[in-house]
Amino acid sequence: MHDNKCCSDFQSAVDEYLIRHRSVLDVLTKYQEASARVNRAVAKAVTGCGCVQVAAARQSAPETTTYSELKEHMSSHLVGEPCAQCREIIATEIGHSMFYLAALCNATGLSLHQVMQQEYKNVKTLGAFHLT
Known part of the structure; x- marks a missing residue:
């Protein structure tokens, strides 16, 4: 029940405070921009701060x-963990992304909590095959 209240309170606050960008087109583009800023924050933790490194190679497992x-x-x-400053920036950008996700739910008449519940059920039911 607490999770539902948290989601609904957040979604209500977004609805109350989102004034300028209420058009679904504005919400979609702001959500995309916020997602890009999450990506940028993680990239800057690597390239700017250096608190984390990317050691990418082909994924492999024994046959x-x-x-x-x-x-x-x-x-x-990823090698390492984001420092406190990078962690704060990444969390802030994820928060902005969540804001516009909630705004998109508002614009389309969806409940963020119900969407999360349904996705949770899908993940639990389908397990590893969920996103294949």
């Missing part, structure tokens, strides 16, 4: 690995 064991062999390609 005898089962699908359920595959996660143990997959890498995020």
